Amino acid sequence: MEQFVFFGGKGGVGKTTVSCAYALKCAEAGLDTLVVSTDPAHSTADVFDQAFDDDPTAVEGRERLWAMEIDPDEEVERHMGEIRRRMNEQVSAAIVNEIDRQIELAHRTPGAYEAALFDRFIEVMRTADDYDRVVFDTSPTGGTLRLLALPDFLEGWIERLVAKRTKSVDLFEKAAVGDREARRKLDEDPLIAHLQGRKERFEFAGRTLRDESAFFLVVNPDELSIRETERAVAEMAEQDLGVEGLVVNRVTPAPDEDEQGRGATWLRDRVATERERIDEIRRAFDEPVVAEIESRVREVKGDLLAAVADELAIDADAGSVEA
Numbered sequence: 081m082e083q084f085v086f087f088g089g090k091g092g093v094g095k096t097t098v099s100c101a102y103a104l105k106c107a108e109a110g111l112d113t114l115v116v117s118t119d120p121a122h123s124t125a126d127v128f129d130q131a132f133d134d135d136p137t138a139v140e141g142r143e144r145l146w147a148m149e150i151d152p153d154e155e156v157e158r159h160m161g162e163i164r165r166r167m168n169e170q171v172s173a174a175i176v177n178e179i180d181r182q183i184e185l186a187h188r189t190p191g192a193y194e195a196a197l198f199d200r201f202i203e204v205m206r207t208a209d210d211y212d213r214v215v216f217d218t219s220p221t222g223g224t225l226r227l228l229a230l231p232d233f234l235e236g237w238i239e240r241l242v243a244k245r246t247k248s249v250d251l252f253e254k255a256a257v258g259d260r261e262a263r264r265k266l267d268e269d270p271l272i273a274h275l276q277g278r279k280e281r282f283e284f285a286g287r288t289l290r291d292e293s294a295f296f297l298v299v300n301p302d303e304l305s306i307r308e309t310e311r312a313v314a315e316m317a318e319q320d321l322g323v324e325g326l327v328v329n330r331v332t333p334a335p336d337e338d339e340q341g342r343g344a345t346w347l348r349d350r351v352a353t354e355r356e357r358i359d360e361i362r363r364a365f366d367e368p369v370v371a372e373i374e375s376r377v378r379e380v381k382g383d384l385l386a387a388v389a390d391e392l393a394i395d396a397d398a399g400s401v402e403a
């Protein structure tokens with residue numbers, strides 16, 4: 081299995097549960113494992129009954145397992161602050177206010193949120209040498225994945241900028257013969273350096289997502305969840321990213337044959353409907369179903385987490401899917 085493993089899926093399908101269960105499975109298989117969550121509701125904290133923050137913290141009572149929670153709002157705030165600071169350094173005071181206003185507006189678009197989070201994901205991937213496996217609770221969505229096309233776009237832009245700036249520096253040098261200062265300034269041009277840095281980050285992200293990452297989608301046996309999964313698979317394919325497998329979560333257990341009564345009848349009907357959906361999943365997707373996890377009576381945490389981990393046929397070592 082790749083170093084980075086992502087679990088995506090519609091809201092509430094069980095991404096956090098499955099991510100934590102898989103992370104536990106990896107840790108118990110002897111891998112130093114970090115689970116990274118971006119859930120504003122701090123569900124990872126619920127699963128492990130422990131508070132986490134922005135820095136990896138050892139999960140109490142478990143060996144080789146660390147967790148961190150990225151707060152998306154904080155991340156957007158930090159991201160925007162950074163942009164504002166850089167702008168302020170480079171433009172005249174007169175237009176700073178206007179820029180601030182624009183940044184404030186951009187901040188409210190959903191894309192800003194995703195872009196800020198994606199930036200943070202890249203940061204985690206860049207500094208993950210200490211871990212054998214990093215499990216991301218949430219995979220990048222279509223909007224974010226389109227950022228992977230950014231390097232090509234930036235490439236052309238940077239080239240044109242460098243050409244323009246070189247020309248103006250040349251003119252400047254001709255006017256002030258022998259002034260090496262101008263040439264040095266071009267090499268250190270903060271705008272070009274910034275764009276270059278950005279381009280390299282996204283190149284790194286594209287490479288890492290394609291070569292060192294595996295993606296799984298969590299799906300519930302219902303129509304909406306299946307449609308969402310189809311969309312996610314298509315969006316990822318657009319960026320040359322394959323989905324390794326599907327985790328079907330919240331499968332209703334069937335009552336015993338001899339059980340009668342209203343509850344048992346309801347359950348039997350429910351099980352039959354879900355069976356149809358699961359058959360559809362197996363038929364409609366090329367990606368294999370790597371687990372069918374039963375609905376538990378209670379939230380999945382504590383000992384239940386280990387039980388769910390056992391149901392995941394996702395390799396915790398080298399290679400890929402077990403079955």
Ligand SMILES: Nc1ncnc2c1ncn2[C@@H]1O[C@H](COP(=O)(O)OP(=O)(O)OP(=O)(O)O)[C@@H](O)[C@H]1O
Pocket residue numbers: 089090091092093094095096097098119123329330331373374375376377378379380381
């Ligand atoms: N198989 C299951 N049996 C019983 N409860 C489950 C199961 N899977 C998930 N749950 C419970 O359902 C709730 C939602 O699950 P979870 O938080 O994992 O979903 P999510 O996809 O991460 O949600 P979000 O999109 O809000 O981040 C949690 O309370 C979790 O304990």
Ligand SMILES: [Mg+2]
Pocket residue numbers: 095096097119123217
């Ligand atoms: Mg979650």
